[in-house]
Amino acid sequence: MALRISLYPFVYRLVPLFYYLLRFYLSLLRVRVAGEEIALGCLTEYGRLIIAVWHQRFLPALAYVTKFRNFKPIVMISQSRDGELAARIADKLGLVPVRGSSSRGGTTALVEILKALKENPAVIHIVDGPTGPKGTVKPGLISMAQMSGAVIVPVIISAKKVWIMKSWDRFMVPKPFSGVTIEWGQPLVVPRILDSSRQEELRAEIEKRLSERHAEADRSLGWKDPL
16 A cells, blocks of 8 residues: 655645745735725624625735734635645734635534624635635625624725636736735625525625626726636
């Protein structure tokens, strides 16, 4: 029987190196933020906030997320070994990782997020992850808002010059020194009591807002077609 040796214990020791390389890369991006007062206003008015982000776009947002580290935002990260590495880096960025996804451990992760939201006021939710389809908001977003009383705020992220990965979502990696825009969208309040048809209407509404505003942001940076 072939001897199988896992490299992950060694890789995990390199987390500090990965973290500082990531911070160096992010420091090279020229980030412009718009609408931050929307997020701060929602925290004041509603007390809890769900930040809705596409999987394709979350990398450049890490250049900005450390500004909110005092709020200790929660983020759901997959239960895979790669997810363990991401969770350790997220922790160094000041985030609170909760392990799970819509396809694996989702129910348990949702329960843990709802518990964490009693202490921490914000959660960053990758609304179409971890496996897509690209640009489709999963229904768990609405359930999370309904059960927690948190307001959903979409975040629109675009960049001037990027590399596009050959992944299911065409993952976007801004090139060093590229301009990046991060825009807070208008909040969506989810009532506590909903029937299934209204849940679907709200899910489709936040999906529409994300899709339309990202297309506008991409065009404003010179892209003829959305990324």
